[in-house]
Amino acid sequence: MTRQSIFLVTLVVDTYDRAKAFYCDALGFECVQDEVLPEGKRWVVVRPAGGEGAALLLAEAAGEKQKVAIGNQAGGRVGFFLKTEDFARDHAAMLAKGVRFVEEPRREDYGTVAVFADPYGNTWDLIQHA
Missing domain, CATH: 3.10.180.10 (2,3-Dihydroxybiphenyl 1,2-Dioxygenase, domain 1)
Known part of the structure; x- marks a missing residue:
């Protein structure tokens, strides 16, 4: 029997740095990855420090369709x-x-x-x- 689990959930945000500051500084999450990608994008993953379960992929909104999802996911x-x-x-x-x-x-x-x-x-x- 194969076991599966959800390990990453995307959260659409306005800017990488503002989101990372909130989740890491205010909530105490750890930054698992923060890598620069092509076209000004980043791969930013945070999760509760020492926690189990899924992490958050902080995804900076690109375009109006994504911008309207910010805060209303x-x-x-x-x-x-x-x-x-x-x-x-x-x-x-x-x-x-x-x-x-x-x-x-x-x-x-x-x-x-x-x-x-x-x-x-x-x-x-x-x-x-x-």
């Missing part, structure tokens, strides 16, 4: 989920770095969760499973 729904083992620690660290939470933390049957937004308006759940 999930059609207004929470589109990304950041799992943590210490919600209080990570929530406080993110607030201290200026991350904008769009709701207060809440407890659900499945765990503790709060929604935050990236600089573009994409929404994320910060979640610690029960």
Whole structure:
């Protein structure tokens, strides 16, 4: 039986450097790759430091069709989920770095969760499973 996994998800952004700064500086992600490609493009991959699962390919929008997708990759729904083992620690660290939470933390049957937004308006759940 062959096993498969999703290892990379594209996130359309306005500029590589602004996105990389948010994900690496404010969220504490690590930059796995940042390589210059032809025609002024870059291959920028970030992921939660020490984390498992998929990484993000930060893709600078090229053309109007891609530009309108910035901040609306999930059609207004929470589109990304950041799992943590210490919600209080990570929530406080993110607030201290200026991350904008769009709701207060809440407890659900499945765990503790709060929604935050990236600089573009994409929404994320910060979640610690029960």
